[in-house]
Amino acid sequence: MKILAIETSCDETAIAIVEAKGGVKTPSFHILSNIVASQVKLHAKFGGVVPNLAKREHQRNLVPVLLQALEVAGLTNNKLPASQAKRGEHITSLHSILERESELFTHSEKHILNLKPPAIDAIAVTVGPGLAPALWVGVNFAKALAFLWRKPIIPVNHMEGHIASVLLREERRNLKHEIRNPKQIKKLENQNFKFPAMALLVSGGHTELVFMKNLGDKKIIGETLDDAAGEAFDKVARLLGLSYPGGPAISAEAKKETKMTDKKLKIILPRPMIHTKDYNFSFSGLKTAALYLVEKLKKEKVSVVKMRPIIAKEFQNAVVDVLAAKTIRAAKAYKVKTVILGGGVAANTLLRERLGDEIKNNFPAPRYLLPDTAFTGDNAAMIAAAAYLFGKKKIGKSADVDANLR
Numbered sequence: 001m002k003i004l005a006i007e008t009s010c011d012e013t014a015i016a017i018v019e020a021k022g023g024v025k026t027p028s029f030h031i032l033s034n035i036v037a038s039q040v041k042l043h044a045k046f047g048g049v050v051p052n053l054a055k056r057e058h059q060r061n062l063v064p065v066l067l068q069a070l071e072v073a074g075l076t077n078n079k080l081p082a083s084q085a086k087r088g089e090h091i092t093s094l095h096s097i098l099e100r101e102s103e104l105f106t107h108s109e110k111h112i113l114n115l116k117p118p119a120i121d122a123i124a125v126t127v128g129p130g131l132a133p134a135l136w137v138g139v140n141f142a143k144a145l146a147f148l149w150r151k152p153i154i155p156v157n158h159m160e161g162h163i164a165s166v167l168l169r170e171e172r173r174n175l176k177h178e179i180r181n182p183k184q185i186k187k188l189e190n191q192n193f194k195f196p197a198m199a200l201l202v203s204g205g206h207t208e209l210v211f212m213k214n215l216g217d218k219k220i221i222g223e224t225l226d227d228a229a230g231e232a233f234d235k236v237a238r239l240l241g242l243s244y245p246g247g248p249a250i251s252a253e254a255k256k257e258t259k260m261t262d263k264k265l266k267i268i269l270p271r272p273m274i275h276t277k278d279y280n281f282s283f284s285g286l287k288t289a290a291l292y293l294v295e296k297l298k299k300e301k302v303s304v305v306k307m308r309p310i311i312a313k314e315f316q317n318a319v320v321d322v323l324a325a326k327t328i329r330a331a332k333a334y335k336v337k338t339v340i341l342g343g344g345v346a347a348n349t350l351l352r353e354r355l356g357d358e359i360k361n362n363f364p365a366p367r368y369l370l371p372d373t374a375f376t377g378d379n380a381a382m383i384a385a386a387a388y389l390f391g392k393k394k395i396g397k398s399a400d401v402d403a404n405l406r
Contacts, residue, residue: 002032002120004069004145005384006062008138009130009158010205011039011049013061016380017073017120020388024215026192027389029168032073034381037061044244048234049204055133056103062141063107070118077116090148097144101137108144117149124387127155129205154387158378162201162342163210164385165376166369167192194337194367200327200355203343204230204245207323209279209330215389221330222279229319230345232283236290236315240308247345254313254350267293267310269318271325279330286318320351328358338367347376 001021007014016034020027039057043049070076091109098105125142128135146153199210207230208223227235230247237246242253269289272282290311297304304311331339339359345351352370359366375382 001122001388003122003124003154003384003387004118004120004151005124005156005380005387006138006142007126007158007161007378007380007383008054008058008062008134008141009126009128010134010378011043011054011057012378013037013039013058013065014378014380014383015062015065015069016384017069017075018381018384018388020385024389027167027385029381029385029388031168031170031381032075033069033071034379035065035069035072036377036379037065040245047238047244049131051131051133054131055137058134058137059101059104059107062104062137063111066145067111073118075118075120077118079114079116093147094144097147098140101140104137104141108141112145112148115148117151120149120151122152122154122387123149124154124156124383124391126158126161126383128158130158154391156383156386156391158383159201159206159208159210160386160390161382162203162346162371163199163212163340164389165342165371165379165382166340167385167389168371168375168381170372170374193340193369196334196336197338197340198327198331198334198336199340199342200323201343202229202323202341202345202351204228204234204345206343207281207283207345209327211330211334211336221334222281222326224281224283226282226284227287229281229283229323230343232287232319233345235287239287239291239294240304240311242308242312245344247348250312250316251348251350253309254316256309257313259309267307267314269293269314271318271321274322274325279326281322281326283319283322286315290315316348316350320348320354323351324354324358327355328362331359332362337365338369339363341368341370342376344377346370347373 002019005016014036017032019030019032022028039054042053094108095105098108123142123146125138127139142153195212195214197212199212201208201210205228207228208220210218211221212218233250234244234246237249242249270286272285273280294304297307341355356368359368
């Protein structure tokens with residue numbers, strides 16, 4: 001089954017074409033293309049993603065990203081012959097579908113309208129959770145392609161994409177500009193879930209623990225009550241004068257602590273809710289504690305820049321301590337056979353290693369699945385994989401697809 005997947009839930013415009021086979025019990029994925037156009041530089045000056053700017057950039061990026069995805073996958077087709085060219089009612093219908101995305105309609109009419117339909121079986125698209133203006137661009141573009149190419153649509157939950165990402169493996173190649181892995185070809189990987197499983201999904205917008213009896217039976221047993229872990233990283237990075245996104249910036253700054261000569265400088269930040277009996281999280285208090293600490297240092301005329309590596313390391317340790325402790329406690333309580341780590345924060349080296357160590361120390365025969373770092377951020381390959389694993393029963397017509405699914 002060849003799936004063309006579209007991901008626009010936040011600030012990454014992503015399209016992938018993935019060949020999936022083996023069924024849900026023994027799935028394997030061959031990534032024919034996985035193109036991601038990043039908006040990080042655009043949003044960095046704001047310290048976070050601006051929804052309307054993200055929507056504008058998705059409109060500008062989707063058509064060129066699609067054309068590149070088709071080319072890399074070897075599915076580039078010539079235009080339809082003049083006798084079969086779509087006109088009149090097709091243009092009217094296309095305009096109706098993309099009436100809220102006028103710039104995307106213009107690009108689609110010029111470059112997509114009269115392309116021969118590629119050899120794919122379905123179109124998958126992220127329908128949520130995410131930023132509503134950004135999601136709608138991707139959903140409506142999927143509807144337009146489904147109309148033009150007469151293909152069914154599979155709506156995909158973004159968080160299911162992060163779960164599915166652990167089954168993907170990448171051949172690393174040189175990056176080009178802001179598009180990640182424009183020519184990556186994925187070999188098959190014989191890896192799968194053993195149930196029951198516990199998934200820790202950590203990103204800029206979500207922090208949650210998901211218990212999975214099987215692929216079709218899962219529930220959120222714990223989630224953040226305020227800030228997501230990735231959001232806390234971004235806010236504390238900004239507080240410390242570090243770059244956006246905050247996760248990589250804080251991680252890099254924390255590494256500098258080992259080179260500091262003054263070992264008397266110590267800081268202790270709280271580990272919010274680490275000992276509570278439930279599986280929920282809270283990071284707003286940790287963020288506030290970091291704010292008060294910085295204000296205190298300024299009042300005492302202590303250099304925040306000098307202390308920055310120590311603060312970054314302690315903040316990162318605090319977040320990882322809480323995430324690992326809650327995950328292990330939940331995994332024990334639910335007697336799982338697999339622990340899954342997914343989401344943008346899953347790229348954090350300390351979290352990957354700490355959780356792995358805790359799993360080895362607490363489980364006799366652990367199965368720890370985590371994604372290649374190339375698939376921790378938002379990408380469309382994981383959406384295609386999730387469509388195959390979770391979404392085939394949801395397959396339907398474009399009219400049935402809506403955005404902002406919880």
